[in-house]
Structures are given as C-alpha cells and as structure tokens.
Amino acid sequence: MLRSVALILMLWWLSACNLLTGREVAESQEDWSANKFYSEANQKLTEGNFSGAVKLYETLESRYPYGRIAQQAQLETAYAHYKNDEPASAIAAADRFIKLHPHHANVDYAYYIKGLASFNDNWGLMGFLMKGPFQQDMSERDSKMSKESFENFKELITRFPDSKYAADSRLRMAYLINSIAMNDIHAARYYMKRKAYIAAANRAQDVVKEYPPTPATEEALYIMIKAYEVLEMQDLRDDAERVMRINFPESHFLRELPEVGALPWWVFWR
Known part of the structure; x- marks a missing residue:
C-alpha cells in the first residue's frame, strides 16, 4: 500500500515538474520576435533536435501567422518532420504549404x-548502392511507396523542369522505376519456383511492356524464355529469345542459362 502511494506521489511530482517546466518555457518565449523563434528553431534543426525544431516552427506560425518568416517556417516544418523519420507528417506539411502558397x-x-519522404525509408542515392549484408533490397518490398515517390518526383520535374532539385529527382526516378520493375521480377521468380509458369511469364511480360528501358528487362526476357519453354509455347519462346539476343547479345543469361532467381552478373557487391 505504501509503495503504491509513493509511486502515485512520484508520478504526480514528475507531472507537476513537467507542467512547470513547460509553463516556464512558454513564459520565457513571450517576448520572442518571429526572427528569434526562427533562429532558435534553425539552431535545434542544426543540432538534430528535429521535434524541438517543429515545436518552435509551429509556435512561430501561431504567434506570427502572416509574412515571409511564417511561410518559411511552414516549409522548414516539413523538412524537420522528414529528418525526424515522420514521412506522413512531412508529406502533410508539404501538401499544406503547396495549398497555401502555390506560387x-x-x-x-x-x-x-x-x-x-516517400522514398521508402529515407534511403539516399548512395544508400541503395552501399547496402549492408542484411539490409533488404528496396525492390523486394511493397512497391506502393516507390510508386508514390516516383509520382511525387515526376510532379516536381513536370511543374518545375528547371528546379535545382530536378536533376536529383530524375536520378531518384530512374532508380525507383527499376526498383518497381524488379519487384515484378521477384514475383516472377517466385512463380517459377512454384511452377506457376503462366503467371511467371505474364509477370515478366509486364516488365518488358511497362519498363523496357530498365535493367530488369534482361531477366524478364530470360524468365519468359524459360517459362514458355516449359509450357511448350515454342513460338513465344523463340520471340522472347530473339528480342533478348537483339537487345542483350552479351547477356549472362544467354551464355550460361543460370537458374531463375540467380543473381544477375552486375550484382557484384553481395
């Protein structure tokens, strides 16, 4: 009983301390100007205290809702959420800024x-090239976020082709489109292993039709060749091989015919 009472008193004391601390902080900020809020928020952002930065940006906007500094605080709020691994909040803040200030x-x-924010777990351009041995390939995950990220970058370069962020966006789009294509390749490999050859051929055919410029096309054609071969669809098999020999005459798949699902020759870092 005494322990329970002591625990309740301790919790009450801690909550009271937090309340007082929060009140003291608010009182200390009463005379802050918009510039002061913005400067302090940027300092927290630099220090990596992203949640603290968000609070200050939001307080700035509530105290000084109009003007250039408030607008910039809204934009920095989206960035702070992104850096704090809060993609949904980052996207919501960015959408709000776009709606309020489209020009x-x-x-x-x-x-x-x-x-x-939707670039699948915040993997950077170097991140997907320098993955650790236990890190999952982005293409092995649900492609929903990859498609969403692709569309967001596409909207950027469509609306602002000369933006300073356009070049990086195009690089990310190129990676994302191959990742989406490889997602279908993983599914086709699975179908081949389960001997669902029609499903495998159809999934691989989707890659060839929808994502022809990607490296995934090479393996897609190989899967089609093997699937049609088992299904005794000789004409379709020959057509796939003909396309493969024209487009990938030096293909590792044509030279050695490895098992479906084997690592392509370019994946040398695994």
Missing part, C-alpha cells in the same frame, strides 16, 4: 520533400 518561390522544394 511561392520555393514551392518546388515542398514537392521535393514529398518525394524524399
């Missing part, structure tokens, strides 16, 4: 943040 000089950055 702002930096609205292209809001579109860029949306693309980054």
